[in-house]
Amino acid sequence: MVASARDDDITLADLLAGIDTIEDFGGGVASALGIRVQGLQLDSRKIAMGDLFLAVPGYGSGACDGRDYIEAAFGAGACAVVAERAGLSHFPIAQAPGPVIGIDNLGAEISRIAGRFYAEPSHSLKVVGCTGSNGKTTCSHLLAQLYRGLQTNAGVIGTLGYGLSGDSLKPVGLTTPDAVSCQQILSELRQRGAGLVAMEVSSHGLAQYRVEGISFHGAVFTNLSRDHLDYHGSMAEYSAAKQKLFARDELQFAVLNAEDDAAAAMASSLAPGVDCYFYTTQAAVPQSVTAADGVVVRAKQIELSPRGIRALVDSPWGQAELHSSLIGRFNLSNLLAVITSACADGLAFDEVVAAVGALRPVEGRMQLVSAGSEPAVLVDYAHTPDALEKALLSLRQIEKNGSGGRVFCVFGCGGERDAGKRTQMAAIAERYADIVVVTNDNPRGEDPARIIDDIVRDMRCRPVIIEDRAEAIRYAVNHAEESDVIMLAGKGHEQYQLVGDQRLPFSDVAQARLALARRRERQ
Template sequence: METAARERGAMVAASRDRSCCLSDLLAEWVSIGAVQERRISSLSLDSRRVAPGALFFACQGTQRSGHGHIGAAVDQGAAAIVYDPVIPVSPAIQTRLQVQNIPLIPLPDLGARVGIIADRFYLRPSRQVCVLGVTGTNGKTSVSHFLAQALHRQGIPCGLVGTLGKGLVGTLQPSPLTTPDAVTVQEQLAAMAAARIRYTVLEVSSHALEQGRVNGVVFNTAIFTNLSREHLDYHGDMVRYEAAKFRLFNQPELRHAVINIDDVAGRAFLANLPSEVAAISYGITNPQANLWASELHCDRYGIAMTVQSAWGEGQLTCSLLGRFNAYNLLAALGGLLVVGMPFTEALQRLSQVRAVAGRMEAFGEKEGEPLLVVDYAHTPDALEQVLCSLQMHLGPGGRLWCVFGCGGDRDRGKRPLMGAAAERLADFVILTDDNPRDEDPIQIIIDILSGIHNPDRVYQFRSRSEAIIRATQLAGPEDIVLIAGKGHEEYQQIGAEQRPFSDREQVQEALRQRRGGLR
């Protein structure tokens, strides 16, 4: 505990007392003369977080840009402004900065360069920490946490930056994005370097790769989980989505790759890897994989598999649920081998990992209770994988229930596909609200129903809490109930309001009511 506290303290201190010359940060793009030269003490993309002496970046955004917040940044004490000239700065702001003698510097393609500037400001932290990046549609969070848990059990502190937060495993601080902005990424890496943390696992989303949030990061290892339909509202089509993911494997100075070759995109990634990158492939159906699960068994209590590899053959048994978690474990195994953990020890460490909050997380272990599983699955492929996996865990006479909805203001095309997957693979389907945001929740359910052939088999409860309670009451002791879509989230986004709501807490309440005989 004392060691962890010291490490956290060092991480906090690392983000303070740092400064450098503006000219050093912008070297090779902009010539800074004596008149414009400033000492920069911090960096910010958010005007609300600007401190005196900061360099503020006004980038072009997908929905809004930083240009409209330059005045607020100056009010907070910004020492200089760098902006993307694709959007002009208003004459009034230009005049104000000229009067106040604050440099206003245009820099084309600024979004792609912020990470490189931040890397310089924080003294190139990814060269001081071994950074492993995990990308793919599904499994990023689980693979990242399995790696961190396994290293932690060996007594090696491991940093995490991802969906569930940033910091050390077990003491994560909340983060709003899977991959933070470019400045925060470098700030976190610098904090971990200062705390002498040897390894950091970074979840790398397609948005982050497309927007340059990890530019400037030197990755030791890139791990690919899988690719399926997601974020097409942003990328437009699967070709562009796949290309965004592959950017991680073209990062300068990448040394190792761990790739799922049961996945079509994974095989393409492996074939197109730069020649200097050493690869470890993994799979369940492909015996050519460097890490091959030749036998896989699932029951109500977990999974067991035989792993064959160039490092030897071994058994891996753990309490995790789901065939896809076998893939996640193989990905983590590849990562552990890359950083030098012996094969047998890596298997032992991975046998002890626990499910990540809201990722195939099981509840209801008392006799006579159904098994309730909370999972983040919110794409057609993820839902199909989870349901197929849970079928493997059903005992004789067990039935599979699926409780889910779809998020509003997101890819509408996936809704009927998710409905079709649920109808095909579950014995009972309960549709409910997810995060409707600004969409009509009823229309979202109608969209899901358009993929269902027999809507008479489908229950509908708009209230998510009621849907979970009813499923728990109706399910038999041998049944499995999947509550999909929100996972670890502790809110429900309805319109502009974030209402407190947790599937995990609601599942536990539903079990309490069942135990108490409440109906």
């Protein structure tokens, strides 16, 4: 992500306003504060003439430290360097040809610095942050789709990229981009006429202060289940990271999944005066929610089928019947989150529920890639135990209400990530699927065979083991009957397979379509 330059002048003093701990490490702070800054960069390789280089240590073992590249930044034309002060004297900056300024906890300040540079774009946008282990992408895209359908330009930022809803998205690399890119993207969306931006806010993004300087109008919590423990270390720390989104004074409303035990913790983080709403697909609301200061939006008379969802939505704004082509109870939960968010923002309840009928599935999220008299093949990003369970339960609902066929599950687990979830996902697959095919899913630097051994070691059923993912997909398609349902879990929208240090082209959707085409040729 390249940080574009401003059309008007802004000085280093403007950007550092309000920061108390500024130390001169060469070049003179007083003279440096008057320098006009043309752009912001976190990567010395992307520096253009007149840019400010923000030099911070990376996160995790083996991460780069931006302070190692101060000399390179000046060589590329940086006007000045602002760096993390702790330990800065140990870096070779004595001969730096320009001003070097040290700031305590710079990582937490970058979002605010970038906000000033881009003229505080979030102050003139309604930014709704969506966080949770699963459902962030679906909720953010559906919310943006909904606003577009109701004649409001809406932007989206997240796993699939960023842009205006309905347009092709530009890639971002991270679910929540770095702090400078977040502000640059919001500035671009503001310039393109967005009124609302639905933004995925990951636990990494919160823990690393990437959204610290963004003003959030609303916040949505979908759920909390085992994920990213290789980074956070414990579920308590994982939850604490999520809670940071709800502890913000500027929030106007919060929308929380009443079915998740962590909802009460999110609610307890809210500042006084924030409107709190809970949503649920269950008849009984947990006591922790009924005791909280919030209102409940509930789905009743639920009908789930291969054709989609029907339900009666009961809310403080009235009742209305919901119709959607999306599949599964968990997507009903996502739709309730979207409806509640829109109504909390002031949109008319009846119009919102009616508009839900036009919402389309999100790429790689329960995406149907087969048609007609073929096995139903669905591609989903489910890569956590909770997500896999919900996806397979949805397929069981389809089987129960219509097809009468078997459920196939093709899945693997990522390498160099939380290994503890491998046996959990295996147990879920064998509980809900009739035929389990274990395969690769981004093994990275781990031995794929060892990952598969971890997955299958406690399984009671006999899974089909096919290391090559394309071959595994072909196996499922070739062995399925017309009435069967195949879940390709884990990769969703991804267009690659990470093997060693290589990023190899690979798409579950493309491979499934190819396998289905070859199946048709043989018939």
